[in-house]
Amino acid sequence: MAVPTRAPRAVRRSRRFELRATALYFVLLAVILTLVGTVVRTATAAAEHRPAWAVALVLVGTGGVVAACRRRRRISAARLARHAAGALDEATRTAAGALDTASPPPAAGPVAARTDPCGGRIDAERTVALLEPVNEVSADTGETGYEELDPTEFEQAIAELCRRDGCLDVDVVGGAGDLGADVVARTPDGRLVVIQCKQYCEANRVGSQDVQRFGGTCFTIHGADVAVVVTTSDFTAPAIEYAEQCGIVCMDGQELLRWQDGVGPRPWEPESVAG
Template sequence: MFDEDGTLDPLLKFLLYAVITLAVGKMLWEWLAEDVGQRITGDLWGLIADQLPVLLLLVRILSFLFGANTYADADDMFVAPSGDAIEADVLTFKMKQLSSMSATGFEQACTDLLARDGFRRPRRVGGAGDLGVDITARDDEDRLLIVLCKQYQSPVGSGHLQEFNGTARPHHGADLPIMIALNGFTQPAIDFAQHHQLILMGRPELKRWAHGEYLYDVLGIQSTAQ
């Protein structure tokens, strides 16, 4: 019924639209079929009064479909919705929004999430010749995050991890080398990352981060402060 982000399934949305259209059409037909003189003398208001519960229900359905679940953003699509567990001004993304972004938009979304979490000087630096880095940032202990974003439709393989391992620490001086993959990693890639202490954010972790959780809580990264 609901998708990965908790929104209504598109087919059910379509069915609701159809029901709403039929209900509104029936009301209009009944109204237009009445004698014109009767409509002018007051039957219009009587019809509205009779159909008020239906109208209120339609308003609530439309509010659900187009209100709290509507997202928009400045680059591709970001949002700051209200919720019980997340403050109203917290930046969040839906997974389907992240999937539909351009590669640059996906990198920028991750940069914005780092800024949301209070990381210092988050910058998107990805591009041709980036040598395995899309985003840089520092945490409150001045540790350097080197982040590589992969928006692939399939899991990221170990070859990409090997390249990342060859530049993240030796070339960029990363304290925390993090690779983000929209659709996760292959098992050989996971094994390689564990052996070389690379930090991976797969789809489940990305979803939690995008939906409002703090990056280090999602990744299980502890403070080094004594």
């Protein structure tokens, strides 16, 4: 009587071996995901900064995928190099075409206008003519439009007149906390001139309060030998009266133009101080 044979039992793999395989699987998966994320971030950054190279990489990658799908066809290293070179050449031509067809830079907008002392608007492109020496002064008294300057430019223009006429140590000190002094200079004979600049329109005259504030600091604070108030407009009668009492020189717009043209006295000259 034949004894039935038992079927051999399947040998189970050890539990330890399966855990190691699973751990190895997840480690490899994590490495692959990390590499994919790095490649994606690198490709995104390259696409933002180098579009032409991004296009080239895409073309090369596409060519690689197509080559991988054709398993039956062997592709040599030389053929792959040719494909890559062609892709780079095409990307270069694309980038060059994009640069050629790029729109020109936008034209500069209109220059911002600023407000003059009378509340009007003036064009910032207007420039002030350079002051010429006394012996070469132009007869056109309207060459320098002081009303069109901003306060800082007006102070600079007055300082240039002082330098032109031989003053030394000319400095523009106008600003916050200047205590009324906008321009200080030393005359050729050594006297200290302190000038306050009032850039007003013709309808806005310098009043006595402006002169009084300047009179309270020009001599006692700044130690001026000659104190001058220069304006592009005119002075009120009380302002002139106060200036005469304190020995402050008042130079209105007409006298300023005569000083510029070299046909009138400088503010520190005796006839101007006496006036």
